[in-house]
Amino acid sequence: MDLALRSAVIFFFVFxxxxxxxxxxxSSLEPFDLILLVVLGDSVQQAVTQDDYSVxxxxxxxxxxxxxxxxxxxxxxxxxRLRPIIDGEPIxxxxxxxxxxxxxxxxxxxxxxxxxxxxxQQIASLEDVQWAVLETSGELTFIEKQKN
Amino acid sequence: xxxxxxxAEVPDTIVLKRxxxxxxxxxxxxFRRGLLTLVAVIPVxxxxxxxxxxxxxxxxxxxxxxxxxxxxxxxxxxLLYEARFHITARQEIKNAILVLDPGWAEGQQINTIEPGPSxxxxxxxxxELTLGHIPQGQTYLLFMQFQVNPTNVAWRRxxxxxxxxGNTHLLTLKHHLTxxx
Numbered sequence: 001m002d003l004a005l006r007s008a009v010i011f012f013f014v015f016x017x018x019x020x021x022x023x024x025x026x027s028s029l030e031p032f033d034l035i036l037l038v039v040l041g042d043s044v045q046q047a048v049t050q051d052d053y054s055v056x057x058x059x060x061x062x063x064x065x066x067x068x069x070x071x072x073x074x075x076x077x078x079x080x081r082l083r084p085i086i087d088g089e090p091i092x093x094x095x096x097x098x099x100x101x102x103x104x105x106x107x108x109x110x111x112x113x114x115x116x117x118x119x120x121q122q123i124a125s126l127e128d129v130q131w132a133v134l135e136t137s138g139e140l141t142f143i144e145k146q147k148n
Numbered sequence: 149x150x151x152x153x154x155x156a157e158v159p160d161t162i163v164l165k166r167x168x169x170x171x172x173x174x175x176x177x178x179f180r181r182g183l184l185t186l187v188a189v190i191p192v193x194x195x196x197x198x199x200x201x202x203x204x205x206x207x208x209x210x211x212x213x214x215x216x217x218x219x220x221x222x223x224x225x226x227l228l229y230e231a232r233f234h235i236t237a238r239q240e241i242k243n244a245i246l247v248l249d250p251g252w253a254e255g256q257q258i259n260t261i262e263p264g265p266s267x268x269x270x271x272x273x274x275x276e277l278t279l280g281h282i283p284q285g286q287t288y289l290l291f292m293q294f295q296v297n298p299t300n301v302a303w304r305r306x307x308x309x310x311x312x313x314g315n316t317h318l319l320t321l322k323h324h325l326t327x328x329x
Binding site for chain 1: 158159161162164166167168170173176177180183184187225226298299329
């Protein structure tokens with residue numbers, strides 16, 4: 001029983017952590033972030049299974065986490081009011097070539113970060129951007145101005 | 149910010165009031181910061197030994213003997229730790245017997261007891277370790293190594309220690325152990 005409880009506790013703790021850390025940090029996987037992710041996974045694994053090396057234990061843990069993930073996804077789908085909490089909401093960062101300073105600052109995005117993300121989508125200048133939106137996944141998506 | 153004239157349509161499902169002007173979302177960031185502070189409190193509490201396992205040194209002394217215990221009072225599931233019992237005989241102790249609460253064995257492995265006591269028994273549910281003769285002025289050092297069972301959780305579980313000389317009670321040291329999951 002404790003395996004299922006541990007899995008659930010760790011699931012919700014990691015979920016909470018991921019929500020409050022901020023999406024931008026989660027989407028940009030630099031090599032250091034990748035290493036941190038592995039370290040995080042390893043720490044979590046030890047807390048969940050501890051000295052249990054059994055296949056049964058793995059079944060319990062994996063099933064619990066999978067069920068909770070489906071449950072959260074179901075909640076997100078069925079209860080629109082919970083979506084901002086579970087998934088977050090998009091936020092407009094650039095409109096008509098101009099960075100909305102307050103929104104960028106709120107998401108700890110610098111002008112360099114936005115310009116870099118734009119370049120990765122083959123956009124040379126932010127002036128060509130009509131909309132830039134920081135999506136709930138942490139990705140910045142760009143919609144270019146219509147050229148007449 | 150107003151919609152500028154001649155600007156392309158707003159992307160589907162984006163509501164400018166909410167997603168650009170952050171109407172109704174101004175408290176979100178403070179909520180997030182509050183939760184982040186709560187998360188930050190966890191390692192700070194860890195630094196202050198709230199979750200163990202820094203050992204303490206509770207000591208009891210009487211005219212006959214002095215007992216100092218070197219052991220943590222807080223630990224976490226799966227951790228290894230040591231308990232050290234310093235028994236100093238202020239008077240000769242002909243047959244020192246250490247009596248431990250069952251909390252010393254409950255939910256944890258006793259990996260070793262060194263030096264091995266000459267006798268082990270149960271005294272009304274407590275662990276009785278016969279240590280033998282301790283001449284006046286000398287110290288008997290008993291090491292015990294433990295590992296907390298990963299599934300073990302405890303809140304101030306009594307781990308009292310009593311010292312006897314044969315059937316004569318010499319002292320009692322109060323100790324407890326809290327085990328975090």
